[in-house]
Amino acid sequence: MASAGVARADPRVLALAAQVTESREQDIPLLLLELKGILNSASLGCEESKKIKQDIYSYDLTRYCMLVLRQDQSRLRGGWGTAAQLAEILSHCCVGLEVKEDPEEFYTKFLPSVIDNLLFLGRRLQARFIRAIKDEEKQDFLRWFRLVTDAICWLFGGHVQLAACVLQNDHFQQLLMTDDVETAVIMMSVLQSVLKVNGSVLLQVDEKTLHSVLDELVYRLSSTTNPVIGSAATKLLLLVAKSCKQLVKLLTSRYKGLKGLLSKQWTGKGFDKDLSQLLDLLHLEQSNGKGEMQKQHQAACIIQATWRGFQTRKRLRKLPQAVTTLQRSFRAKREQELQHLKKQKEDEDLKLQMQLQRQRAMRFFHERQLAVLEIIHASQVNKYLEEMEEKSALTIQRFWRGYRARRNFHQQRQSLKEYKAAVVIQRAASQMSEEMSKELHAQAQEKLAQFLFRNRLDQRAAQRREALLAQVNTDVELLMNAPGLAETTEKDLDVFMSRSVPVATKARQSHNTMLKYASWPWWKKLGDEFVKDDAIPDDALNAELETLFIGGMKSS
Numbered sequence: 001m002a003s004a005g006v007a008r009a010d011p012r013v014l015a016l017a018a019q020v021t022e023s024r025e026q027d028i029p030l031l032l033l034e035l036k037g038i039l040n041s042a043s044l045g046c047e048e049s050k051k052i053k054q055d056i057y058s059y060d061l062t063r064y065c066m067l068v069l070r071q072d073q074s075r076l077r078g079g080w081g082t083a084a085q086l087a088e089i090l091s092h093c094c095v096g097l098e099v100k101e102d103p104e105e106f107y108t109k110f111l112p113s114v115i116d117n118l119l120f121l122g123r124r125l126q127a128r129f130i131r132a133i134k135d136e137e138k139q140d141f142l143r144w145f146r147l148v149t150d151a152i153c154w155l156f157g158g159h160v161q162l163a164a165c166v167l168q169n170d171h172f173q174q175l176l177m178t179d180d181v182e183t184a185v186i187m188m189s190v191l192q193s194v195l196k197v198n199g200s201v202l203l204q205v206d207e208k209t210l211h212s213v214l215d216e217l218v219y220r221l222s223s224t225t226n227p228v229i230g231s232a233a234t235k236l237l238l239l240v241a242k243s244c245k246q247l248v249k250l251l252t253s254r255y256k257g258l259k260g261l262l263s264k265q266w267t268g269k270g271f272d273k274d275l276s277q278l279l280d281l282l283h284l285e286q287s288n289g290k291g292e293m294q295k296q297h298q299a300a301c302i303i304q305a306t307w308r309g310f311q312t313r314k315r316l317r318k319l320p321q322a323v324t325t326l327q328r329s330f331r332a333k334r335e336q337e338l339q340h341l342k343k344q345k346e347d348e349d350l351k352l353q354m355q356l357q358r359q360r361a362m363r364f365f366h367e368r369q370l371a372v373l374e375i376i377h378a379s380q381v382n383k384y385l386e387e388m389e390e391k392s393a394l395t396i397q398r399f400w401r402g403y404r405a406r407r408n409f410h411q412q413r414q415s416l417k418e419y420k421a422a423v424v425i426q427r428a429a430s431q432m433s434e435e436m437s438k439e440l441h442a443q444a445q446e447k448l449a450q451f452l453f454r455n456r457l458d459q460r461a462a463q464r465r466e467a468l469l470a471q472v473n474t475d476v477e478l479l480m481n482a483p484g485l486a487e488t489t490e491k492d493l494d495v496f497m498s499r500s501v502p503v504a505t506k507a508r509q510s511h512n513t514m515l516k517y518a519s520w521p522w523w524k525k526l527g528d529e530f531v532k533d534d535a536i537p538d539d540a541l542n543a544e545l546e547t548l549f550i551g552g553m554k555s556s
Contacts, residue, residue, distance in 0.1 A: 016038070017060070029068050032068065039053075054098070062090060066117050069121045088148075091152070119169050130180050199239070220233040221265070
């Protein structure tokens with residue numbers, strides 16, 4: 001996304017964008033909370049506020065907020081409270097924002113994605129609230145849930161076209177169909193805000209969504225005696241009936257017993273004014289729709305009431321068994337979900353543990369390598385490092401050559417198959433002459449001999465590589481496990497002594513020369529005059545020491 005220009009961008013937004021880009025993933029949510037202070041510094045509706053929101057959108061800080069809402073908040077710094085605050089910040093950033101570059105992408109893709117992420121966060125908070133056991137924890141989740149729903153209402157209040165998007169979202173329908181009373185009341189208030197913002201929104205959604213919303217409201221009235229739920233559902237149905245006459249017809253035709261349910265079950269519950277208005281609208285629609293078919297309709301109602309009463313009594317007799325089955329199914333499903341979440345968490349913990357083990361192993365390897373360097377004489381460090389680099393290079397070359405050999409082998413094998421297939425086809429197509437057959441046989445024998453020869457070479461090379469690798473591992477283990485000079489015994493010396501007589505003799509001579517040099521007085525070591533003809537130069541001495549220390553083990 002192109003930015004609005006670095007020179008004209010707000011310096012606070014620019015600095016925050018740089019921090020977010022360079023920070024770790026778990027630190028980003030807390031950094032994004034600084035947007036609240038930046039937004040509050042300018043009054044809403046003024047040009048400065050619009051400019052700040054444009055800068056925040058241009059530097060993709062709104063997208064960072066939206067992505068954080070999808071993450072597992074229990075693993076991030078700040079937790080669910082930070083996520084709820086980011087939802088509020090994201091909603092305020094989108095309301096009053098005027099996108100000049102590619103507005104279609106903002107209105108048709110970005111804003112619906114924001115709504116979806118906010119509703120997804122609301123579902124997770126609702127689930128956490130239902131599972132919470134402690135009262136303090138439940139109150140925290142309920143407060144954060146209200147904060148997220150308020151952010152949703154603020155967003156579609158600033159962008160009216162999002163009202164239909166909210167109703168058609170699967171997360172919203174799942175949130176509305178909860179059995180929890182507190183969150184259900186909050187979601188019904190959100191639905192009431194949607195209808196107040198856009199009264200004709202129910203006519204803009206598909207028929208399935210419309211029926212789902214109305215079914216849920218009527219179900220609330222018929223399945224509970226809680227006056228808070230009844231009042232909220234009645235007010236919502238009254239808004240639906242007032243918004244369009246077509247919806248009143250739908251209520252009277254689809255829910256024929258709604259009027260009787262309202263008058264019998266909810267009269268005198270504290271919201272009679274709204275209830276009376278709804279009953280008047282339903283009665284007026286029924287009066288207009290009656291006429292000559294009124295008697296037949298009443299007869300049909302009596303038949304339906306009798307049949308439904310019979311069916312209801314029949315279902316009531318089976319209700320205990322059905323409730324038991326439903327509870328068992330619900331508990332099994334909840335247990336399955338908990339097991340899945342537990343397994344997912346265990347897999348993530350195992351992955352993190354394996355990563356930590358690899359880091360510890362690498363750290364331990366470097367520590368052992370440093371310990372080896374401390375044991376080696378100072379004059380041998382460079383040569384030891386050069387030898388280790390050479391061994392590393394040889395190891396890389398060995399693996400590459402092995403890979404190349406295997407690849408060539410597979411290619412040759414495929415070519416051999418193709419060649420044999422061609423021979424079979426040619427033999428079936430036409431009869432070859434004796435000379436051509438002999439020549440083809442000779443070629444096949446030659447290719448087979450080449451393949452067998454390469455196979456033997458590869459086997460020998462593999463055996464040699466394995467032997468060298470075993471030898472290198474043995475030498476490294478000896479060096480790593482070598483005791484200090486103060487703890488060395490004759491048994492330890494035998495491990496590092498060479499079995500080659502010339503090498504041992506040369507090592508003994510080098511050792512005597514070093515002892516002789518060490519016994520010289522200090523005044524002979526001040527300059528180059530102390531070097532005599534029988535002294536060994538440094539290069540030769542280093543070479544002999546290398547032969548004694550490393551080559552000696554190789555000769556063992």
